[in-house]
Every structure is written in C-alpha cells, then in structure tokens.
Amino acid sequence: MELPSKRPDDMVRITTPELAQAFIDEQVAALREQVGDKNVLLALSGGVDSSVVAALLIKAVGRQLICVHVNHGLMRAGESEQVIDVFRNQMDANLVYVDATDRFLGLLEGVAEPERKRKIIGAEFIRVFEEEARKVAGDVSFLAQGTIYPDIVESDGVKAHHNVGGLPEDLQFELVEPVRLLYKDEVRVVGRELGLPESMVERQPFPGPGLGVRCLGAITRDRLEALRAADKILRDEFDAAGLAGKVWQYFVVVPDMRATGVRDGKRAYEWPAVVRAVNTVDAMTATVPELDWALLKKITDRILAEVPGICRVTYDLTPKPIGTIEWE
Ligand SMILES: Nc1ncnc2c1ncn2[C@@H]1O[C@H](COP(=O)(O)OP(=O)(O)OP(=O)(O)O)[C@@H](O)[C@H]1O
Numbered sequence: 001m002e003l004p005s006k007r008p009d010d011m012v013r014i015t016t017p018e019l020a021q022a023f024i025d026e027q028v029a030a031l032r033e034q035v036g037d038k039n040v041l042l043a044l045s046g047g048v049d050s051s052v053v054a055a056l057l058i059k060a061v062g063r064q065l066i067c068v069h070v071n072h073g074l075m076r077a078g079e080s081e082q083v084i085d086v087f088r089n090q091m092d093a094n095l096v097y098v099d100a101t102d103r104f105l106g107l108l109e110g111v112a113e114p115e116r117k118r119k120i121i122g123a124e125f126i127r128v129f130e131e132e133a134r135k136v137a138g139d140v141s142f143l144a145q146g147t148i149y150p151d152i153v154e155s156d157g158v159k160a161h162h163n164v165g166g167l168p169e170d171l172q173f174e175l176v177e178p179v180r181l182l183y184k185d186e187v188r189v190v191g192r193e194l195g196l197p198e199s200m201v202e203r204q205p206f207p208g209p210g211l212g213v214r215c216l217g218a219i220t221r222d223r224l225e226a227l228r229a230a231d232k233i234l235r236d237e238f239d240a241a242g243l244a245g246k247v248w249q250y251f252v253v254v255p256d257m258r259a260t261g262v263r264d265g266k267r268a269y270e271w272p273a274v275v276r277a278v279n280t281v282d283a284m285t286a287t288v289p290e291l292d293w294a295l296l297k298k299i300t301d302r303i304l305a306e307v308p309g310i311c312r313v314t315y316d317l318t319p320k321p322i323g324t325i326e327w328e
Pocket residue numbers: 042043044045046047048049050051068069070071072145146163164206207208
C-alpha cells in the first residue's frame with residue numbers, strides 16, 4: 001500500500017477545505033488498510049509535518065498510534081505543553097511525553113562549539129527515541145514519519161530523506177508516510193481541516209536543535225530561560241501586531257557575553273537580547289523587514305522590564321547573505 005515516491009503529474013494541488021477533506025478520507029482508508037490492527041510509532045515534535053501525520057493516524061487507527069514527544073529542554077515557551085494539550089487532552093492520543101531536559105542540558109554543559117552542540121543534540125535525540133522505541137518494539141510494526149515531497153525531491157527520490165533516521169538495524173519498522181507527496185502549503189491546509197490549532201498549522205520553521213543554537217556558545221540554564229522568556233514576548237507582540245504568518249521567521253538570540261546597564265540605580269552587568277526577523281522565499285536568501293518603530297520599542301520595553309538578566313535589546317539588520325538566518 002506504499003504511496004509512489006513520485007508525485008503524479010495530474011495530482012491536484014490541495015488548496016481548499018474540500019480537497020483537504022478528500023485527501024483525508026482517502027488517506028484514512030489507506031492507513032487503515034496498511035496498518036490493520038497493528039501499532040504505529042511516531043516521533044511527534046509538534047511541528048506541522050509530524051502533527052498532521054499524528055492527526056491523520058489518530059483518525060484512522062486511534063490509540064494504535066503511539067506518539068513520542070521528546071522535550072529536550074530547548075523547546076520554545078509553551079510548545080511541549082501544547083503538544084500534550086492538543087494530542088493527549090483534545091485528541092485522546094496515546095502520547096508518551098519524555099522530559100529529557102536534564103539529559104540534554106547535562107551533555108551540553110560547557111560545550112561552546114556550534115557544530116558539537118548540534119551533534120550532541122541530534123545524537124541524544126536518537127538515543128532517547130530509541131529507548132522509547134525499544135520499550136514498545138514488541139508491540140509495534142510501523143514507524144510513521146512526516147516526510148513531505150520536498151524531502152524526497154531533495155534526496156533525489158533515492159531514499160526518503162528524513163527524519164528520525166538513525167534507528168539501529170534491529171529496530172527496523174515498516175514506514176508509514178501519509179504526507180510524502182504533499183508540499184508544505186498542502187500539509188498546512190490538511191492540518192487545518194483536521195482541526196489542528198492555527199498556531200500549530202502556521203508554526204514557523206524551528207531548527208531541530210531548537211533554542212540550543214540561539215543560546216549562543218555554552219548553554220547555561222539561566223541564560224536559556226532568559227532567551228525563552230524574551231522569545232515568547234517577541235512572538236506574542238508579533239502576533240498582536242498581526243505579523244504572524246506575514247514575517248517568515250522571527251526569534252530572539254542571546255549571546256554569551258554581557259553588557260553594562262543600570263537597573264534601579266545599580267550597575268547591571270547582564271546579557272543582550274538580539275531580535276532577528278527575516279523574510280525569505282526559499283531560505284537561500286533573506287531580507288530584514290522594516291518593522292514599525294513603535295513595535296520594536298514595545299518589544300524592547302517589555303523584554304527589559306520582564307526578563308531577568310537582559311539589560312539591552314538590539315535588532316539584527318543583517319540580510320542573508322552575508323548573515324545566515326540563525327546565528328549558529
Ligand atoms: N522534540 C521532538 N520530539 C519528538 N520528535 C521530534 C522532536 N523533534 C523532531 N522530531 C522528529 O524528527 C522529525 C524531523 O524534525 P525536524 O526538526 O527536521 O522537523 P520537520 O522536518 O520540519 O518536521 P516537523 O514539522 O514535524 O517538525 C520530526 O518530524 C519528528 O518526527
């Protein structure tokens with residue numbers, strides 16, 4: 001029951017609720033046929049791809065789907081909570097929530113080099129997921145993945161690039177990839193039709209290593225918390241200003257350096273927060289939007305007043321090239 005790995009030329013682009021519903025009906029039937037009464041495992045990030053796959057499978061086979069969400073301690077404010085709320089509370093999913101914060105932050109302690117940080121986070125993610133997969137391996141036959149069409153095209157159709165990858169030989173499951181022929185915009189239309197919240201459907205791209213590459217250099221818990229709080233303020237203010245979905249990506253970076261300030265008449269020696277916002281079509285080049293001054297001032301005032309440890313706010317004006325979108 002595998003889908004082909006090439007999108008048929010006559011496949012209609014899913015742009016309307018009706019087309020999304022037709023796709024959902026077709027996939028639910030196909031998933032039921034493929035999976036039967038067996039169990040399916042899915043690594044659920046809360047990003048749009050894996051969330052749509054989860055929602056489709058829940059519709060098709062309910063609690064035969066086992067979702068594993070790993071909180072590596074580097075999620076944005078409220079994200080893991082939203083995964084629990086949407087999938088466990090609202091959709092009654094079989095959700096395994098793993099709080100692995102201490103494991104990840106322990107391994108990252110004192111590690112400043114960006115590539116090493118990325119490797120540690122990636123490898124530990126596989127390890128945590130593998131542990132959970134082993135616990136249920138006897139009962140599970142399938143591994144669901146949020147592979148989408150660009151993943152396949154980018155990897156030349158040879159092998160579905162993605163996703164969780166890296167599971168050891170003895171843990172090979174049959175793959176279930178219901179959105180593998182869809183483009184990202186179609187996945188969003190389907191997600192909306194499946195009743196996923198708008199904030200999940202329109203979630204901005206978020207790097208796998210999460211806030212780990214925005215808390216520059218060696219991560220410390222206090223600086224990570226400051227980053228998470230400042231990032232939340234930025235996102236809330238962009239939402240309130242109607243910019244969510246209009247500006248492609250926006251986030252805060254907190255470097256591992258300090259700057260001088262004065263707080264309540266006393267010298268403060270605290271971190272700066274860098275606001276980064278970019279527009280792009282393909283992420284190969286990016287421009288910096290000319291944000292409204294009043295909005296920048298409001299974000300600045302709120303971060304300075306509400307986030308302990310931050311005494312300075314800057315706006316990064318660097319386009320790509322030369323600056324990359326992320327700082328590390
Ligand atoms: N914190 C996490 N918990 C569980 N699974 C995760 C987590 N982060 C990533 N994954 C898994 O790894 C896959 C690839 O993650 P990546 O960050 O590259 O996102 P993606 O390809 O945009 O997909 P998504 O939109 O689902 O996040 C995800 O689809 C998900 O299956």
